[in-house]
Amino acid sequence: MRLPLLSLLLVVSLMLPAQLFAQDPEPSGDIYYLQLSPGFVTNYGGPGRLKYLKADITLELGSARAYQAVEQHRPLVRNTIVLNLARQSENNVVTSRGQERIRSELKEALNRVLKEEIGAEVVQDVLLTNFIWQN
Numbered sequence: 120m121r122l123p124l125l126s127l128l129l130v131v132s133l134m135l136p137a138q139l140f141a142q143d144p145e146p147s148g149d150i151y152y153l154q155l156s157p158g159f160v161t162n163y164g165g166p167g168r169l170k171y172l173k174a175d176i177t178l179e180l181g182s183a184r185a186y187q188a189v190e191q192h193r194p195l196v197r198n199t200i201v202l203n204l205a206r207q208s209e210n211n212v213v214t215s216r217g218q219e220r221i222r223s224e225l226k227e228a229l230n231r232v233l234k235e236e237i238g239a240e241v242v243q244d245v246l247l248t249n250f251i252w253q254n
Contacts, residue, residue, distance in 0.1 A: 151186040153178045159200055163207045172204055172212055175249035178242055185241035192236055199232050200225060212252045222247060
């Protein structure tokens with residue numbers, strides 16, 4: 120009794136068009152995430168009392184080739200991020216609007232140095248997955 124029922128279900132499912140099973144639209148492009156670990160710890164805010172910042176950063180890249188290029192230039196990427204974080208003002212670090220500004224500046228700085236090295240801007244986005252500061 121089970122065999123005819125299973126056969127019937129199989130035949131019916133094969134007859135249904137494939138579009139009925141496709142719930143998700145076609146992907147518009149590949150996305151690769153590169154987590155830069157260990158996280159970044161630096162001081163910020165210029166002279167005066169020391170203030171510290173810890174950030175875990177993940178880069179969003181658009182292709183496997185971009186992923187490999189950023190991996191190859193990881194020391195340059197890390198250096199660019201550290202220098203950029205160290206020159207941030209207290210206002211940028213402690214406010215959400217400032218943190219968005221930091222993300223934008225990091226993306227621009229990384230694309231600038233990577234364009235010099237590999238000839239293309241490959242960083243689609245910078246994600247701050249953890250962001251802690253001490254005044």
